[in-house]
Amino acid sequence: MNSAAPARSPARTRGRPRGRPPTRESIVTAAHALFLERGYRRTTVRAVAAAAGVDPALIAYHFGSKKGLFADVMQFQCVNALAVDDVLGGDPVTLPGRLIDAVTGLWEDADFLRLTARSDEAAEVIREFLERELLARLVEFLGGRDATSRATAVVTVLGGLIYTRYLNPLPTPATLTPAETRRILTPALRAALAPRPHAKAPGGRGTVRP
Numbered sequence: 298m299n300s301a302a303p304a305r306s307p308a309r310t311r312g313r314p315r316g317r318p319p320t321r322e323s324i325v326t327a328a329h330a331l332f333l334e335r336g337y338r339r340t341t342v343r344a345v346a347a348a349a350g351v352d353p354a355l356i357a358y359h360f361g362s363k364k365g366l367f368a369d370v371m372q373f374q375c376v377n378a379l380a381v382d383d384v385l386g387g388d389p390v391t392l393p394g395r396l397i398d399a400v401t402g403l404w405e406d407a408d409f410l411r412l413t414a415r416s417d418e419a420a421e422v423i424r425e426f427l428e429r430e431l432l433a434r435l436v437e438f439l440g441g442r443d444a445t446s447r448a449t450a451v452v453t454v455l456g457g458l459i460y461t462r463y464l465n466p467l468p469t470p471a472t473l474t475p476a477e478t479r480r481i482l483t484p485a486l487r488a489a490l491a492p493r494p495h496a497k498a499p500g501g502r503g504t505v506r507p
Contacts, residue, residue, distance in 0.1 A: 321359050321369070324349045329370045333411055337367055337418055364418055371422040374409055376430070385438045393486035394479055400455055401475040404463045413464070420464055427452050443493040450489035458482060 327349035331340045342363050346353040360366040384395045403409055413419035435448035458478065462470045473481070 324351065324356060324359060324366070325370055325373055328366050329374075329412075332367060332370060333408055336414075337363075342366070367418055368422045368425070371412060371419060372426060372430075374412070375403065375423075375426045385434065393483045393490060396451065396455060396486060397458070397479045397482055398475070400458060401462075401478055404459065405475060410463070423459060423464070424456075427456055431455070439490070441492070446493065447490055451486060454482060454485050454489055 324345065328340070328345045331345055331348060334340075335344075340363070342353050342356050345363075345366065346356055356366060360369055384399050385392070387395055413423075432448050432452045435451055436444045439447050458470075461467045462473070462478070470478070
């Protein structure tokens with residue numbers, strides 16, 4: 298008599314399908330090419346899915362929407378180009394110049410400019426990157442009681458550079474070379490990065506924080 302229990306079918310698990318689903322990176326690569334070719338408006342989720350060889354549902358799973366996918370493409374390029382750890386890891390004396398070079402190096406890239414051209418979504422992604430990535434990392438890097446105010450000053454200068462030179466260019470900033478931009482803005486960034494002095498309280502008692 299065979300007492301062995303009948304074999305059971307493997308239990309189904311919830312979540313994304315089994316097998317070898319393409320990575321986020323492969324979808325981002327396909328999306329990057331299509332956004333460059335067609336722009337944000339004319340690129341569809343179905344087109345990206347077809348180019349990546351995946352079901353459109355996988356894009357919804359990984360990114361939520363076309364806007365989320367576009368944000369990932371932009372963030373990926375921002376993170377790679379700015380490489381915050383590399384920029385912050387060098388000589389503190391030359392940090393202002395490295396920050397400016399990182400920003401102009403990213404925005405002078407022809408492909409990146411095409412991604413951001415005439416796109417409200419691109420401006421929103423840049424705002425989020427400056428706030429969530431760069432500002433947060435600068436606060437952590439600077440440390441101390443005035444780290445947030447110093448980091449905010451730095452991001453304000455860099456955000457102004459991005460806006461007036463690239464997103465909504467003014468004639469004068471737009472005609473400067475990257476080297477000229479660095480020369481002009483380095484003193485402002487150096488001042489933004491400098492520790493804030495303690496103000497003396499009236500009567501010489503202690504200090505007043507700015």
